[in-house]
Amino acid sequence: MPSFYLALVFLSWVDWLDGPRLLNGCVSRLFFFSPASFLLYLRLPRVDGGCGCVGGAGDSKKEGKESAELEKYWQVVRSNPADFTGWTYLLQYVEQENNLAAAREAFDKFFSYYPYCYGYWKKFADMEKKLCSIEKAEQTFERGVAAIPLSVDLWIHYINFVKLHYKDKEDYYTKVKNLFERAIESSGQDFRSDRLWDMFVTWELENKNLKEVTAIYERVLQVPTQLYGHHFEKFQEHVKTHLPKDILSTDEFLQLRQQYMESMRKATPVGPPGQSGDEAGTAQMEIDEDDGDAPPPGVDDAPPPGVEDATKEDTKALKNDNEAKYIRDKVVEKRRELFKANEAEVGRRWAFEEGIKRPYFHVKPLERLQLKNWREYLDFETQNGNHARTVILYERCLIACALYEDMWMKYIKYLDTAEPEKVNDVFRRACTTHLVRKPSISLAWAAYEEKHGRFEEASTILAEMEARIPDLLEPTLRRINVERRRGCPEKVEELYRKCISQTESTSLKSHFAGKLARFLHKVQNKLEDAKEVLKEALDREPTNTRSFTRFRTSWKMPRKS
DSSP states (O other): OHHHHHHHHHHHHHHHHHOOEEETTEEEOSOOOSHHHHHHHHHSOOEETTTTEEOOOOOHHHHHHHHHHHHHHHHHHHHOTTOHHHHHHHHHHHHHHTOHHHHHHHHHHHHHHOTTOHHHHHHHHHHHHHHTOHHHHHHHHHHHHHHOTTOHHHHHHHHHHHHHHSTTSTTHHHHHHHHHHHHHHHHTTSTTOHHHHHHHHHHHHHTTOHHHHHHHHHHHTTSOOTTHHHHHHHHHHHHHHSOHHHHSOHHHHHHHHHHHHHHHHHHSOSSOTTOOHHHHHHHHHHHHHTTTTOOOTTSOOOOOTTOOOHHHHHHHHHHHHHHHHHHHHHHHHHHHHHHHHHHHHHHHHHHHHHTOSOOSOOSSOOOHHHHHHHHHHHHHHHHHSOHHHHHHHHHHHHHHTTTOHHHHHHHHHHHHHHOGGGHHHHHHHIIIIIOTTOHHHHHHHHHHHHHTTOHHHHHHHHHHHHHHSTTOOHHHHHHHHHHHHTTOHHHHHHHHHHHHHHOOOHHHHHHHHHHHHHHHHHTSOOHHHHHHHHHHHHHHOTTOHHHHHHHHHHHHSOOOO
């Protein structure tokens, strides 16, 4: 019995290091004081990966049943990764079972094929929050916005998550502000990003940062968005509601106030017409003497209690109102110019934006009119827009058209001229994630690398393509030619022999044998090796007349000196 209790103490020490376990919603640590509590421990949800996260488990029979059910869902997507519906069933199952380890495996694999499904990133983050920790959920959101940075919805979910769970932290404002800035930088140029901009404005208003609100409006008034007019109306309301000195930067406020003072001097004559300079000066002094009882600067000029000077108060208020109105008008007038220019840009794009019916990713094919609209919109932006705006539009297009090779190639063709250092990244995203089973774009990538003298990269791309699509011969043949052009005859011979050994068709074996024999004879000057290859081909397929003819021809040919 003492050893039993010793084991309990040891397990409770391990539990202390391992992290908290949930027992009916309460944190439980070091509670092993009896055999009964030990049995309770055995029934608790197990910790996943030593991170203190509930992995969702029951007794062994239930676990076995769950594993069998889970394996059935996995078999569907393993046999056909393009079965999107099969993936949704798998993800629904792991969500319902609250099995975090299984969920992580399923979601990670799903996102390797479909990273643009922003709704599933949110579901995954919610599971991490529920079954593990806030930190893990935040990491999941970070992965999500890295995979699909243009998703306004995902950024909004992420920001709301941080606002909810970090409001008691010292760096709360800075953290949320930085997240807003990242979101605006990534997706603020999207035509449908208005909710994000409004959310940013509301956040700064809640924190009474009126100057920051003005700065945000200044930025959004230059971005073509769907609700561009709404932003200008809200800006005018913002200017009308608050004092100019509270909403403007110090430099702009002082500059506009100086303009107001100068305009007042020009509008107010110094003295009556025909009056000399001395007389005018005297008159000005007489006017100033009316305020001779004014208190020194910095001293409150309010009258004593019980004494009212309504005339002076009204005059001062009138002066302040005139100044504020002048500054407000100038502020709005300046931003109206931005609004008008932006309105023109929106008008040029409105018809294209109206034609986009499905801006999000889906495996279902797009209608022809949708594809036509995207192509025409991209052509328009390429010819009339700036580079940053054109890139944003291409990235938006590739969310909706991720499964279309021609759209990726159109983007690559544009970048090859405008920003060639990014071409490789776009090729990689297309070939290794979205178009894994489509050979044309991978072959184009290999050709692009070889064109720029990167033979090793081209060969690697083709080798990876062979592994992804083993029943396709084209990558191997392209790879053979790449190795031949880079001057690696040993590699060429190795690849030809690999084709002969791995091909099941006897006629194809003979075909590759003929190619190899010709290469050995003509390029490497190995006539005997060439004969041996052809002889083996004849042994495999004695009726192949082409192999027999090649063999006779090579036998009669003298060895090259």
